[in-house]
Amino acid sequence: MRGIDRMATWRRRGIDTVSESGQFLGWMLGGAAAALIVFAATAFGQDTSPVPAGKRLFNDQGCYGCHTIGKVGTPIAPDLSTVGSKYSEAYLRAWLMDPKKQKPGAHMPKLSMNEAEARSLAAYLASLR
Numbered sequence: 001m002r003g004i005d006r007m008a009t010w011r012r013r014g015i016d017t018v019s020e021s022g023q024f025l026g027w028m029l030g031g032a033a034a035a036l037i038v039f040a041a042t043a044f045g046q047d048t049s050p051v052p053a054g055k056r057l058f059n060d061q062g063c064y065g066c067h068t069i070g071k072v073g074t075p076i077a078p079d080l081s082t083v084g085s086k087y088s089e090a091y092l093r094a095w096l097m098d099p100k101k102q103k104p105g106a107h108m109p110k111l112s113m114n115e116a117e118a119r120s121l122a123a124y125l126a127s128l129r
């Protein structure tokens, strides 16, 4: 579903005009770092800010099944309302990818998520202060 959104976004932004001429592909394969950054910003949805995406993921991934943010959630794991003032975004991202690697014996399970999702979630959590 998200893939369809992305394609719609591309079309709205007129990037298909560029790709028609084959330039977009050549530009991408050229491997310029700037091109990749623009691509990443475009590919991850209408809103280029990872924070709203992370907020959605917090629901989609069922984090609230163990955690609370404000009054919402289940208080069996630490409250995350101010977790952004406790850890850096980089630590949070690493934690989400594999809690036990950050803290041996951690009681949070390793959830299935890709790096992009962990990045968005970490950005969202880091914004909670």
Ligand code: HEC
Pocket (backbone or CB within 6 Å): 058, 061, 062, 063, 064, 065, 066, 067, 076, 077, 078, 079, 080, 083, 086, 092, 095, 096, 103, 105, 106, 107, 108, 109, 111, 121, 125
């Ligand atoms: C099955 C329950 C469970 C789920 C689901 C879960 N967590 Fe946790 N989480 C925990 C527990 C338990 C801890 C405490 C781990 C420890 O310190 O041993 C924890 C710790 C954390 C911490 C560190 C908190 C602190 O103050 O040290 C963060 C950040 C966190 N979880 C984020 C998330 C996010 C984001 C999700 C959803 C992707 C999530 N958790 C899903 C159980 C869960």
